[in-house]
Amino acid sequence: MNQKRFLLALLIFLLWQTPGVAQQVKTDNKVFNAEHFTLDNGLEIIVIPNHRAPVVTHMVWYRVGAADEPSGKSGIAHFLEHLMFKGSAVIGGKDLAAGEFSKKIKSLGGQDNAFTSQDYTAYYQSVAAEHLETVMRMEAGRMRGLKMAREDVESERNVILEERRQRTENNPAARLDEEMSAALFVNHPYGTPVIGWYHEMEKLSWEDARNFYDKWYAPNNAILVVSGDVSGEQVWELAKKIYGKIKKHDVPKRSRTTIPPFEAPKTVTLTDPVVRQPVIQKLYRVPSYRQNSGESLFLETLVEIMSGGPTSRLYKALVVEQKIASSASMGYRSNVWDDAELVISATPNPGYTVEDVEKALMEQIDILLDEGVSDDETVSAISRMQSSAIYARDSLQGPAMTFGGALTTGSKISDIEYWPQIIAHISNFDVNAVAQKYLSTESKDAAPPVTGYLLPPAQEPQENSDQSTGETE
Amino acid sequence: MRIVLAFVFLLVLPLAAHADSSFLDIQEVTSPGGIKAWLVEDHSVPVVSMKFGFKGAGAKLDPADKQGLSRMLSNTMDEGAGDLDSQEFQRHLLELSISISFSSDRDNFTGSLYTLTRNSEVAYELLGDALSVPRFDAEPVERMKRANQSRIRSALSNPDWIAARLMNDMAYEGHVYAQNSGGTLSSLESITPDDLRRLHKSSLGKNNLVVAVSGDITKEDLGTALDQIFSRLPEASLPEEPARIDIQNQGQTALYKKDIPQTIIEMIQPGIGRDDPDYQTAQVMNFILGSSGFGSRLTNEIREKRGLTYGVYSYIMDYEYTNGIGVSTSTKNESVSEILGILKQEWETMKTKPVSQQELETAKSYLIGSLPISLSSTNSIAGLLLSLQLDEMPIDYLDDREKKIKAVTPEDVQSIAMRLLDMNKMTTILVGQPEGITADKTIETLPNVE
Numbered sequence: 056m057n058q059k060r061f062l063l064a065l066l067i068f069l070l071w072q073t074p075g076v077a078q079q080v081k082t083d084n085k086v087f088n089a090e091h092f093t094l095d096n097g098l099e100i101i102v103i104p105n106h107r108a109p110v111v112t113h114m115v116w117y118r119v120g121a122a123d124e125p126s127g128k129s130g131i132a133h134f135l136e137h138l139m140f141k142g143s144a145v146i147g148g149k150d151l152a153a154g155e156f157s158k159k160i161k162s163l164g165g166q167d168n169a170f171t172s173q174d175y176t177a178y179y180q181s182v183a184a185e186h187l188e189t190v191m192r193m194e195a196g197r198m199r200g201l202k203m204a205r206e207d208v209e210s211e212r213n214v215i216l217e218e219r220r221q222r223t224e225n226n227p228a229a230r231l232d233e234e235m236s237a238a239l240f241v242n243h244p245y246g247t248p249v250i251g252w253y254h255e256m257e258k259l260s261w262e263d264a265r266n267f268y269d270k271w272y273a274p275n276n277a278i279l280v281v282s283g284d285v286s287g288e289q290v291w292e293l294a295k296k297i298y299g300k301i302k303k304h305d306v307p308k309r310s311r312t313t314i315p316p317f318e319a320p321k322t323v324t325l326t327d328p329v330v331r332q333p334v335i336q337k338l339y340r341v342p343s344y345r346q347n348s349g350e351s352l353f354l355e356t357l358v359e360i361m362s363g364g365p366t367s368r369l370y371k372a373l374v375v376e377q378k379i380a381s382s383a384s385m386g387y388r389s390n391v392w393d394d395a396e397l398v399i400s401a402t403p404n405p406g407y408t409v410e411d412v413e414k415a416l417m418e419q420i421d422i423l424l425d426e427g428v429s430d431d432e433t434v435s436a437i438s439r440m441q442s443s444a445i446y447a448r449d450s451l452q453g454p455a456m457t458f459g460g461a462l463t464t465g466s467k468i469s470d471i472e473y474w475p476q477i478i479a480h481i482s483n484f485d486v487n488a489v490a491q492k493y494l495s496t497e498s499k500d501a502a503p504p505v506t507g508y509l510l511p512p513a514q515e516p517q518e519n520s521d522q523s524t525g526e527t528e
Numbered sequence: 529m530r531i532v533l534a535f536v537f538l539l540v541l542p543l544a545a546h547a548d549s550s551f552l553d554i555q556e557v558t559s560p561g562g563i564k565a566w567l568v569e570d571h572s573v574p575v576v577s578m579k580f581g582f583k584g585a586g587a588k589l590d591p592a593d594k595q596g597l598s599r600m601l602s603n604t605m606d607e608g609a610g611d612l613d614s615q616e617f618q619r620h621l622l623e624l625s626i627s628i629s630f631s632s633d634r635d636n637f638t639g640s641l642y643t644l645t646r647n648s649e650v651a652y653e654l655l656g657d658a659l660s661v662p663r664f665d666a667e668p669v670e671r672m673k674r675a676n677q678s679r680i681r682s683a684l685s686n687p688d689w690i691a692a693r694l695m696n697d698m699a700y701e702g703h704v705y706a707q708n709s710g711g712t713l714s715s716l717e718s719i720t721p722d723d724l725r726r727l728h729k730s731s732l733g734k735n736n737l738v739v740a741v742s743g744d745i746t747k748e749d750l751g752t753a754l755d756q757i758f759s760r761l762p763e764a765s766l767p768e769e770p771a772r773i774d775i776q777n778q779g780q781t782a783l784y785k786k787d788i789p790q791t792i793i794e795m796i797q798p799g800i801g802r803d804d805p806d807y808q809t810a811q812v813m814n815f816i817l818g819s820s821g822f823g824s825r826l827t828n829e830i831r832e833k834r835g836l837t838y839g840v841y842s843y844i845m846d847y848e849y850t851n852g853i854g855v856s857t858s859t860k861n862e863s864v865s866e867i868l869g870i871l872k873q874e875w876e877t878m879k880t881k882p883v884s885q886q887e888l889e890t891a892k893s894y895l896i897g898s899l900p901i902s903l904s905s906t907n908s909i910a911g912l913l914l915s916l917q918l919d920e921m922p923i924d925y926l927d928d929r930e931k932k933i934k935a936v937t938p939e940d941v942q943s944i945a946m947r948l949l950d951m952n953k954m955t956t957i958l959v960g961q962p963e964g965i966t967a968d969k970t971i972e973t974l975p976n977v978e
Binding site: 364 | 570572573574575577614615618619621622623624625642644667670671674675677678681682684685686687743786787788789790820821822823828831832833834835836837838839858859860886889890893894896897898900901903904905906907
């Protein structure tokens with residue numbers, strides 16, 4: 056499934072970069088007014104009432120993703136996600152054969168899909184509210200009742216290999232991203248792409264998928280999120296009746312290897328004759344929300360100041376004033392279980408090299424570190440972030456995505472509901488401290504960045520051979 | 529770009545459609561100054577979404593040596609207006625979290641405004657200025673040129689983009705639709721602020737304006753807002769319309785060789801327009817054949833049974849001066865001829881055998897029932913209202929569409945298939961290194977890019 060898997064995963068962060076901090080704020084002014092329950096079998100339930108249209112989105116999020124794969128089996132989490140549409144039980148109904156899940160949803164006038172990230176795997180259906188019980192019986196049925204046939208595993212393996220060709224092999228920018236992550240996340244599963252390495256994907260078997268499924272898919276390792284024209288009580292009653300039938304089952308604790316304290320900045324250069332527009336990117340390793348909620352919110356504010364729109368620092372300096380780049384931006388995704396990435400990237404205008412642009416980017420980082428961000432910039436950034444919480448309610452799936460993505464990566468419900476109030480307390484001192492800590496080459500806490508160049512063959516930067524660019528000026 | 533647009537159309541329109549009128553209550557509003565709009569009031573979230581279009585003011589107006597002019601107009605109209613230069617204008621938007629954007633497709637020029645209700649007064653003022661007194665200062669014009677040229681250079685490493693570009697060139701050969709609506713590297717270079725001023729003045733007027741609004745606003749307040757935003761617009765004077773064009777190079781296969789492991793396949797044949805009485809029947813057929821992804825015949829045969837692709841879709845595209853039925857897919861180089869064989873076979877099956885009752889019922893349920901799902905935000909509602917108006921559909925179109933879809937029989941589907949589907953009329957583009965394929969022509973340089 057999942058034409059839009061990656062897009063959707065990305066959307067979570069675009070719609071609303073993660074929620075916030077651990078401290079409880081006393082106010083009833085919540086963003087979504089979600090309700091929360093837990094079944095006896097450990098299934099957590101979030102309900103986000105929204106009565107604008109007579110429809111619901113029903114999502115099940117498993118707290119398992121590509122980063123939980125056994126070594127040598129890269130891609131199995133995503134492959135399993137595909138195989139979940141290849142036949143399954145239905146609670147209180149007839150089994151669905153391969154392909155029937157989505158057909159059934161369409162025959163109800165609904166839409167369904169699924170997506171996989173490093174830390175979670177999610178399945179969703181959007182249907183008229185009257186069909187909520189039907190889709191619940193179907194999704195609950197495949198929580199422990201997957202019935203994929205061996206021959207379907209064979210043909211579906213070819214599909215994921217085609218998916219990899221389409222997304223990655225045919226696309227030099229995607230191949231560079233893959234190699235940069237591999238360089239940043241040494242001795243950590245985030246260095247392996249979600250889709251998997253081709254040579255390992257080719258060998259993934261029915262048993263591999265089955266083992267992964269048996270090990271991780273269980274009510275006590277899942278979150279049910281329902282948004283739309285339904286009440287908490289209605290969902291609770293239905294879920295008790297349907298999901299309540301599934302037995303709890305021991306799921307291992309997530310065990311992830313950790314990254315050694317490397318010192319040297321690395322450079323990755325990918326040249327390909329099809330490249331006409333060079334790109335420079337820098338990846339910094341920074342805390343995720345789960346690792347350090349406070350710093351994570353400060354980093355989000357920093358990113359809003361550096362890169363929130365055409366008047367932001369990076370765009371204004373490199374694109375509007377210096378005119379050496381056609382784009383310049385900074386991004387950060389805090390909704391991950393382990394270390395997060397902060398990425399800076401830019402595309403040079405004709406007549407300028409990636410080194411020229413890199414130098415200009417690093418000048419902006421130096422100005423940030425020397426002079427800091429102002430109180431005005433911080434107040435304005437926070438106000439924009441708070442407005443985004445109002446816009447976030449103007450959607451059916453968006454809020455469900457926000458809760459699922461945040462809760463599977465260690466956020467709490469109150470972090471989301473009180474996010475606007477929590478970020479109101481951030482000061483420019485907080486933002487400057489976090490910039491110093493993670494972007495300064497002097498900082499003991501900063502991991503060395505990975506610099507990546509996407510280039511046509513003739514345009515390699517001169518210092519490419521010594522593998523040690525990336526220093527600030 | 530065409531393919532992208534076709535998919536957007538697919539997602540926004542056919543999926544979108546129906547609603548019993550109690551769910552989507554469309555009001556027609558006329559301002560004191562005579563500006564009309566369609567409105568769906570919804571006070572559940574304090575936001576307002578407004579989408580508007582200038583009919584006939586799209587890329588089809590671009591001169592051949594200034595391809596991308598309309599796109600550039602859309603890029604620069606939010607880059608400074610009245611007393612505010614680009615940075616000041618953008619800062620006003622940003623500080624109040626107001627989004628104003630413009631966009632241009634082959635046929636029409638469109639724009640959108642998305643604001644919190646509490647900032648709507650300022651939002652209307654800024655939008656009114658962007659529409660009536662845009663500055664087109666040299667700095668943003670140059671900057672947008674660079675951004676577009678960079679976009680084109682980036683797209684050159686994307687085989688899907690290359691296939692779409694070649695398809696436009698082949699399928700609409702000799703017509704303005706064959707031009708690159710995003711511009712070429714050199715045509716963009718030649719565009720001046722005066723070109724933009726001329727196009728702005730002549731093509732965006734009250735007489736070709738349509739407006740769609742959804743969200744936290746009353747009929748009365750919208751009336752006032754419409755005058756505030758649009759009353760300063762002149763009357764547009766558009767040049768003579770281009771001629772209609774049928775799909776060109778039918779039956780021809782063109783190959784663009786590229787050293788990649790997977791070949792991109794794009795095909796298009798003549799189609800059907802939205803004004804045709806059998807259009808909804810064709811949508812039902814297209815759903816069963818290939819527009820629906822999972823469950824469609826093409827996905828079943830090509831992806832589910834054989835694992836030959838990650839995605840295969842058919843679509844109906846309907847532009848002002850042409851229409852078509854297309855297929856998009858990709859597969860490893862050695863499987864291209866196998867996929868082409870299956871497509872041919874599915875085209876025949878659709879014509880020779882009636883669809884099953886179950887296929888038909890699923891198609892109907894989905895095409896009717898998925899509309900409310902796709903209309904769960906103010907932006908999606910306003911987007912639907914706009915596209916209906918741009919296509920000159922009546923305000924009760926959604927009700928009529930539902931009736932028509934419900935009435936479709938297996939025989940109707942077969943007869944529209946016999947009328948429309950013809951593999952021999954396919955114009956085919958292949959990008960990659962397909963094995964066992966003899967192309968009618970091999971393309972060495974991409975047209976309308978440099």
